[in-house]
Amino acid sequence: MTVTAAVAWDLSPGNEFVVNGVPWTVEAFQPQVGKVVLVRPEHEAWKTSMRQLMHHPNIRPSTRTRKDLPAASRGRQPKGVLDLPPSKRPLVMLRVDHLREVETGFRSGDPLNALPGEPKPQYDPNSTTLTERRHAKVRELRQDTIRNPDLAAAHCLDKVSYRTLIRWDLDRRRFGPVGCADDRWLREATGRQISAAVREAIFAVRHETLHRSKLTAKDRERLIHQYVREEFGKDEPVPSYETLRVVWKEWFGSTGARQRYAVSAARAQAVATGRHVVVSRPGQVVALDTTVLPVKVREQVFGDPVSVHLTLALDVYTHSIVAFRLTLVSDTSVDVAMILRDVMMPLPMRPDWGEEMEWAYPGVPGSVIAEFTDVKVAGLPFFAPETVTTDHGSVYKNHHLIEVQRVIGATTRPSRVLRPTDKQAVERAFGAIQSLLFRILPGYQGVDSSDRGIDPESDACITVAEMEHLIATWVVRIWQNRRFGSYAPSWDPAGDHSPNTLFAASMAQGGFALQIPPAECTTNCFLLIG
Numbered sequence: 001m002t003v004t005a006a007v008a009w010d011l012s013p014g015n016e017f018v019v020n021g022v023p024w025t026v027e028a029f030q031p032q033v034g035k036v037v038l039v040r041p042e043h044e045a046w047k048t049s050m051r052q053l054m055h056h057p058n059i060r061p062s063t064r065t066r067k068d069l070p071a072a073s074r075g076r077q078p079k080g081v082l083d084l085p086p087s088k089r090p091l092v093m094l095r096v097d098h099l100r101e102v103e104t105g106f107r108s109g110d111p112l113n114a115l116p117g118e119p120k121p122q123y124d125p126n127s128t129t130l131t132e133r134r135h136a137k138v139r140e141l142r143q144d145t146i147r148n149p150d151l152a153a154a155h156c157l158d159k160v161s162y163r164t165l166i167r168w169d170l171d172r173r174r175f176g177p178v179g180c181a182d183d184r185w186l187r188e189a190t191g192r193q194i195s196a197a198v199r200e201a202i203f204a205v206r207h208e209t210l211h212r213s214k215l216t217a218k219d220r221e222r223l224i225h226q227y228v229r230e231e232f233g234k235d236e237p238v239p240s241y242e243t244l245r246v247v248w249k250e251w252f253g254s255t256g257a258r259q260r261y262a263v264s265a266a267r268a269q270a271v272a273t274g275r276h277v278v279v280s281r282p283g284q285v286v287a288l289d290t291t292v293l294p295v296k297v298r299e300q301v302f303g304d305p306v307s308v309h310l311t312l313a314l315d316v317y318t319h320s321i322v323a324f325r326l327t328l329v330s331d332t333s334v335d336v337a338m339i340l341r342d343v344m345m346p347l348p349m350r351p352d353w354g355e356e357m358e359w360a361y362p363g364v365p366g367s368v369i370a371e372f373t374d375v376k377v378a379g380l381p382f383f384a385p386e387t388v389t390t391d392h393g394s395v396y397k398n399h400h401l402i403e404v405q406r407v408i409g410a411t412t413r414p415s416r417v418l419r420p421t422d423k424q425a426v427e428r429a430f431g432a433i434q435s436l437l438f439r440i441l442p443g444y445q446g447v448d449s450s451d452r453g454i455d456p457e458s459d460a461c462i463t464v465a466e467m468e469h470l471i472a473t474w475v476v477r478i479w480q481n482r483r484f485g486s487y488a489p490s491w492d493p494a495g496d497h498s499p500n501t502l503f504a505a506s507m508a509q510g511g512f513a514l515q516i517p518p519a520e521c522t523t524n525c526f527l528l529i530g
Contacts, residue, residue, distance in 0.1 A: 012029065015061070015065045018061075026038060035047065084178065085185065091181075094157075099165070103130070104119075122140075123137075134165045217248070298460055298461070310325075314426040317506070321429065322343045322383075326471075336401055340410065346378075349378050359377040379480060396414065
């Protein structure tokens with residue numbers, strides 16, 4: 001053991017050391033004479049010197065009292081390289097090599113083992129500072145990410161910043177090479193022993209508290225203790241609060257959700273089939289939802305300001321807004337049926353729309369679509385929906401709408417109760433439209449009463465017809481050509497796509513069958529709607 005390691009020890013009274021696998025506590029320390037007194041329950045005090053401790057072959061500071069460890073790591077085995085999966089160890093050493101190059105200018109850290117071309121000018125310690133070398137390393141990794149993003153992501157170096165290099169360097173000095181590893185790579189802590197009685201108590205408390213108002217972890221601990229005492233007696237041991245909290249989180253997940261949503265999730269999990277839908281083509285899943293338009297409009301030029309409802313139909317695969325509808329009152333089954341009809345029909349060009357907004361998808365020429373519809377068609381996808389995802393509003397359960405969906409061959413799949421994430425794509429679309437369009441319009445009401453202006457009703461100057469035309473123009477010109485951020489397709493995650501280009505790529509992959517609806521289907525739809 002080196003002198004440096006011994007100097008790093010904290011020999012103040014109360015700290016613990018493990019000698020030959022046995023814990024000893026420091027009772028007294030006399031630095032002026034180099035004497036240390038270690039004690040152990042039911043054993044004589046061990047009076048020794050700093051020299052003897054420093055050269056002892058099997059001694060280490062206990063993790064229960066080490067101040068240099070995070071509070072969550074005290075009392076546990078220190079992390080080491082052997083705790084990493086074999087596939088992650090080369091990545092850790094690659095990070096160490098980068099840190100050595102930043103510190104010394106050489107990947108190996110030794111000028112005698114220099115690689116060809118080392119040190120590079122930007123890493124030469126004789127002409128650059130440590131801060132300059134760190135910024136140069138960040139620029140180098142950014143360029144590698146641009147040249148080969150897949151390799152950079154595989155090496156986990158695609159998001160390294162200046163602060164990340166500092167953190168890695170500090171952790172490497174404290175913990176060795178494993179300090180450069182992501183804590184999520186480490187194996188999970190083991191060793192907790194939960195008896196059958198405590199396990200029964202935990203599940204009993206879980207079953208009872210699931211349908212009650214939300215309780216804290218301390219409340220659940222008291223109920224577990226009470227259950228164990230009543231069912232198994234006072235002699236049955238119960239783990240500590242921290243152990244019960246960690247076990248509860250491992251078994252049932254985090255308790256940060258609101259109670260009503262936790263109950264809904266548990267109910268949905270109880271009836272779940274274990275299957276999930278993988279959306280792989282346009283029209284496979286279309287999400288419908290309605291919200292109040294956050295902009296006051298007028299029924300006509302001289303009408304009073306009113307609030308209208310906006311209903312959206314969003315294709316989940318391409319994130320295309322394939323149809324929308326504005327209604328003065330809450331939407332009805334007729335309005336939803338008309339939206340489904342609009343999803344299947346091409347959108348005609350309007351007089352003030354330019355050529356850049358016309359149909360431009362490969363597979364079916366625009367002239368064929370124009371001949372089919374007798375008008376020029378805008379660049380907005382249309383198709384027959386296969387599955388329609390809705391919430392549990394009464395309008396979506398109407399017998400009339402169910403019959404319309406049967407006629408057009410669509411299937412309705414309502415989302416789970418109190419689970420808005422089942423149709424999060426359309427929920428996110430509402431927020432995007434609000435931030436990109438509605439906020440800059442006169443008559444905007446804000447997200448709540450605190451953000452509302454003095455009199456948004458007096459600012460309203462757009463009529464319902466003008467608002468409908470404005471939204472249609474914005475959808476075709478802006479939304480359909482807006483580049484994706486995190487919604488890129490799985491087969492090209494790094495590609496630059498928009499709803500229109502993704503729809504065009506899907507048609508190039510699987511083709512596009514232009515079919516005229518049969519007369520029976522069209523007649524039945526219009527009879528049901530009318």
